[in-house]
Amino acid sequence: MSAEVVTQVAVASRIVEVVAEQPFYIPMTGPAARPRRSLKHDDTFIVLDSHGDIGASAGGPDGLFHCDTRYLARLELVLDDLQPLLLGSNLRDDNSALTVDLTNPDIYREGRIVLQKDMLHIVRTIFLWRGTAYQRIGVQNHGDRPASFDMTLLFDSDFADLFEVRGEKRKRRGTGSSRLNGPTDVVFEYRGLDEAERAAALHFDPRPSRLSVNAATWQLELEPHQAKSLFVAVSCNRPPTLKPARFFAGLLAHRREMRQSTMGAASIETSNNIFNEVLCQAMADLNMLMTDTPQGRYPYAGIPWYSTTFGRDGLITALQMLWIDPRIAKGVLRRLAHFQAKRNDALADANPGKILHEMRGGEMAALREVPFAQYYGSVDSTALFVLLAGRYFERTGDEATLTELWPAIEMALSWIDGPGDPDGDGFVEYQRASEQGLANQGWKDSYDAIFHADGALAEGYIALAEVQGYVFAAKQLAARCALRLRMPDKAARLMTEAAALAERFEQAFWCDDLGFYALALDGAKRPCKVRTSNAGQLLFSGMIREDRARKVAADLMRPHFFSGWGIRTVALGEVRYNPMSYHDGSIWPHDNALIALGLARYGLKHSVAHVFKGLFDAASYMDLRRLPELFCGFRREKRRGPTLYPVACAPQAWASATPFTLLEAALGIEFDVARNEIRLRNPHLPAFVYEVALHDLRLGESSVDLRVRRHGDDVALEVLRTRGQIQVSIVLTR
Known part of the structure; x- marks a missing residue:
């Protein structure tokens, strides 16, 4: 998702590459001084450091962000102007809240210790819900004498666009202001160059002893073992007359909503406790990345830079999770159909029928300082859309949704055969329509990802190997959908086109000297004879011999x-x-x-x-057992x-979905709606797992609980419980 620009300069008869930052390159200028933690709810996310602070340490994209704008750039806790000492910080297993445990350093006044270190236990609990960041600061005196100290929150807002936070420079910005709104509230306001009004409102409870537009201070006196709680809520664009929910009521409502949102999805338990932790973290992350949209729930791509609708990421994540929860695919398909391009727009790289790459809601996107308000610069999203629609229908038999989506599917197929193939050679290819857009438009979109064996970058219209595989699978699946919708002629034509594409691909992309498929064809139809994982995704599409x-x-x-x-x-x-x-x-x-x-x-x-x-072992080393x-x-x-x-x-969504996809591949799970049957084709469990139990695996109105046990290279299947009419079988093929 990042990119750079490269130019070639002749120096003393050799070529030297001078690399300049692309406008949307994500720089890394130094290490983070403290580890970062993230929370998200719908279109709001927050990045804090391990102390629970925002903007108190270098090296992180800290802030409270809403719709691609940073509403809070600083929120730092100090005790008598000193930073507390960290005991530990943890995310809840369901990602609903971050809890940080702190204690006091030695506090001096006039050269004498007035509060010895480790006497105060400070607990910060932070969660996001409905556009508001809630925080409780609990403090308890564990000393044997009274403690008197100031507790201060320092805060500020810059209303920076997400692309500014990523490093983009702007010549002009809108105007901001801040004001007190009574003894317990501070409001930051910003009028952007896009004429949009944005506001961050801070509410403190109880009333601070001192309050300014950048600091709230409580003068606290705690008897031995006495405890006290302070609360702050930071709301994005909330009407000033509408106060945020009480902390504990909001937290309970948030957790209840999170539990309800996962109901109906299959659950998994294995014999390996570490793998269970990997799966639980992955599911919690996916649930946090899910966003309620008018078209349904959509997995936003990742935090911090991609917390928005991405076409490719949403489509692949939905494909990965289709066997567990097909409702994700339905939300993705309906949303992308809604935003399917209807007209030509060079800056947005849009043509009628093309599927969205990315959309942004910030000031820079609204002003077209960046092209991503609704940006269509991906070569693969359109074929993946058709592919997912076909897979969704085969998984669910949901003819009503297929009928609803069919006009968008036909438009996507028209783009594939029309603007997606500008030179008419039968391959889908790309070249950016605007210098502001992405130079490479496959999933490997960095500037140097598509190259020849000598390292020279591919130029002109580029046809990526895996994209042709997506098109092949999309046309086959669309043909089967057309048959279901009683369009046999269209189905036959699509199947013929898919077969012709497969034959054409073998001739153009197979490299005898490599014994491997080329990465791509460049604008001169020269194959990029490089061994890359793109050829591995051809296996996924099933196109190759x-x-x-x-x-x-x-x-x-x-x-x-x-x-x-x-x-x-x-x-x-x-x-x-x-x-x-x-x-x-x-x-x-x-x-x-x-x-x-x-x-x-x-x-x-x-x-x-x-x-x-390999990936399970990698995850076992990762922070939180989370694949990045x-x-x-x-x-x-x-x-x-x-x-x-x-x-x-x-x-990141498709990384979080990976453990579930690997399990799907190992078990060989297939769904046959017509026969109401779930099949395990050549199931084979890896060595680190000898048993897998799947609960509430659904097919139509029926569901099943089952257990698979490994016996050497073989497995045994046990059906634990069924609801409705459903069959489960193992299919062994050579």
């Missing part, structure tokens, strides 16, 4: 690709390989997950188990964990 699929799969499991933690995006030995890069040698969990589904499709379950084990967006591609070494990538999103 079985003999060649097995060659690709075997290569992916060799050390130049498989690091021990997962499959690298670019094979070691390629000229641009860099294990610390964003896309040229790093490991992306979701990429591995889609490859694992492809390996399972071709019956390569031992390879699935290998990938599964990506991590570095260094070779695995004994008694060492994986190397992290410094600006990876965590949580």
